[in-house]
Amino acid sequence: MKISKSFFIICFGILLFLVGCGDSPETQIYNHLEEAVHLEDGFKKQQDEIAGLEKKEQDIYKEIIELGIDELDKIKQLSQEAITSIDKRSEKIKLERESLDQAKEEFEKTKDVIDKLKDTEVKKEATTLYDTMEKRYDAYQTLNKVYNESIDLEKELYEMLQIEDLQQEDLQAHIEKLNVKYQEVINANDSFNELTTKYNELKKDFYKIANINVKYVENK
Numbered sequence: 001m002k003i004s005k006s007f008f009i010i011c012f013g014i015l016l017f018l019v020g021c022g023d024s025p026e027t028q029i030y031n032h033l034e035e036a037v038h039l040e041d042g043f044k045k046q047q048d049e050i051a052g053l054e055k056k057e058q059d060i061y062k063e064i065i066e067l068g069i070d071e072l073d074k075i076k077q078l079s080q081e082a083i084t085s086i087d088k089r090s091e092k093i094k095l096e097r098e099s100l101d102q103a104k105e106e107f108e109k110t111k112d113v114i115d116k117l118k119d120t121e122v123k124k125e126a127t128t129l130y131d132t133m134e135k136r137y138d139a140y141q142t143l144n145k146v147y148n149e150s151i152d153l154e155k156e157l158y159e160m161l162q163i164e165d166l167q168q169e170d171l172q173a174h175i176e177k178l179n180v181k182y183q184e185v186i187n188a189n190d191s192f193n194e195l196t197t198k199y200n201e202l203k204k205d206f207y208k209i210a211n212i213n214v215k216y217v218e219n220k
Helices: 025-039 041-065 072-107 110-114 120-160 168-209
Strands: 014-018 214-218
Touching: 025 041, 025 072, 025 110, 025 168, 041 072, 072 120, 110 120, 120 168
Parallel strands: none
Antiparallel strands: 014 214
């Protein structure tokens, strides 16, 4: 079975400190954008825990495939451990999505404020930024969908491994189906990361063109 790829996002990587710009539309947009970043902290926390559970399940699978067919009791035990871990991972995915949904709700508060921008060039840059972030959220929806589908297939795999008279061709067909789904996860993940990178670059460009005085401090 191909090793699954963890949910992975490129984080914003910097802390930004606003140096007093009053309560202009530009500053309001800044506040919403950075609050959205803050709300995604929970997103990253869940990812770290999801990766740990994935590693545990991969280790269990390696142990299973090293066992002989006469060790079905041990295979059943390990398979059940894997299913328990998968259920925990599924809950983490739900929490992860909740965190991103909250960040999305905060980010979308910029939409009405963008309409208040007077400078045409600044408004154009802000609109491009907004559209990119919306595409990023859409990409996450796709990623979340295919990842959850892969979780369902993984559970089915471990349930199959507990069948005493399991046919090799049935097992192989399911593994091949799961590997196809893993590739979908990887592709969706790549798209999400690309849009995250693009958004980060556009955000810095917006701050610059809007004359928002920020100080960048690299995260350790």
